Amino acid sequence: MIARAATSLRLRALDGLDRLRGRRDPLVPPRRLRGTVGDSDFVATGDAVLALLVSAAGLRPGDRVLDVGCGIGRVARPLARHLSPEGSYEGFDVSAPAVAWCARRYARGHPGFRFTHVDVRNARYNPSGTGSARELRFPYPDAEFDVAAATSVFTHLPADEADRYLAESARVLRPGGRLLATFFLLDGAARRRLAEGTTAIAFPHEHWPAAFADAALPEAAVAYDEAWVRERLGAHGLRVRSEPVRGTWSAGRGGPGFQDALVAERA
Numbered sequence: 001m002i003a004r005a006a007t008s009l010r011l012r013a014l015d016g017l018d019r020l021r022g023r024r025d026p027l028v029p030p031r032r033l034r035g036t037v038g039d040s041d042f043v044a045t046g047d048a049v050l051a052l053l054v055s056a057a058g059l060r061p062g063d064r065v066l067d068v069g070c071g072i073g074r075v076a077r078p079l080a081r082h083l084s085p086e087g088s089y090e091g092f093d094v095s096a097p098a099v100a101w102c103a104r105r106y107a108r109g110h111p112g113f114r115f116t117h118v119d120v121r122n123a124r125y126n127p128s129g130t131g132s133a134r135e136l137r138f139p140y141p142d143a144e145f146d147v148a149a150a151t152s153v154f155t156h157l158p159a160d161e162a163d164r165y166l167a168e169s170a171r172v173l174r175p176g177g178r179l180l181a182t183f184f185l186l187d188g189a190a191r192r193r194l195a196e197g198t199t200a201i202a203f204p205h206e207h208w209p210a211a212f213a214d215a216a217l218p219e220a221a222v223a224y225d226e227a228w229v230r231e232r233l234g235a236h237g238l239r240v241r242s243e244p245v246r247g248t249w250s251a252g253r254g255g256p257g258f259q260d261a262l263v264a265e266r267a
């Protein structure tokens with residue numbers, strides 16, 4: 001309790017210092033909220049996702065973009081500079097504080113950006129949520145988007161929810177629209193490295209098609225059998241565009257991201 005209060009004070013003080021020094025980017029959330037997206041550098045990771053959206057998913061400035069599980073705007077921040085006035089951004093998330101912070105921050109100066117809270121349950125991020133992600137209909141019409149991003153989201157969903165989110169992503173993309181999604185993909189090489197114990201994160205609890213890092217809280221980190229992901233994408237009319245960009249989690253392969261990134265196109 002005392003330790004938590006001390007940490008909170010320290011983070012507030014550091015944020016205050018940034019403000020005083022004029023170093024505060026208004027689209028970078030305060031440190032107390034940043035913890036929810038993991039340990040990576042908020043700005044550098046967001047910029048790397050934008051680069052991938054452009055190079056691998058063909059994002060153009062005038063596109064309509066959906067950010068599935070938008071969190072505290074790590075992907076929205078670089079998009080705010082990249083998208084032109086013709087472009088638009090919709091983000092949704094189960095975390096009410098994350099969505100509230102983004103909605104407040106982007107309200108001024110970013111008219112094409114909208115954030116929506118969906119109250120479905122995720123044991124890690126929204127344990128008191130009332131709905132089920134398994135049954136969620138994304139709150140958008142069919143064929144609404146040119147590009148959808150889901151970064152570090154499927155890595156927190158059980159298989160039935162992940163399958164639903166792939167189906168819904170396909171539904172809201174226009175024909176030819178692209179989905180960029182990140183996963184911990186279990187192919188032969190990743191499985192070998194897991195067996196050797198040389199990966200940056202271990203998934204010892206296998207429940208095909210998923211494997212969990214922590215059996216007590218599966219949503220903390222979920223890996224998927226790569227063949228299953230490809231099969232489900234195909235079943236929902238999403239064609240994998242190119243080989244996944246491998247992340248560094250599985251023993252330093254690929255990069256620059258930690259997770260594996262995959263781009264699929266709506267048929």
Ligand SMILES: C[S@@+](CC[C@H](N)C(=O)[O-])C[C@H]1O[C@@H](n2cnc3c(N)ncnc32)[C@H](O)[C@@H]1O
Nearest residue numbers: 037069070071074093094095122125133151152
């Ligand atoms: C590690 S964070 C990543 C956030 C963001 N995509 C990014 O790359 O910064 C995982 C996010 O997924 C959200 N999330 C978890 N379950 C979800 C669900 N069923 N639907 C939408 N978002 C979900 C969490 O609230 C959290 O913001």
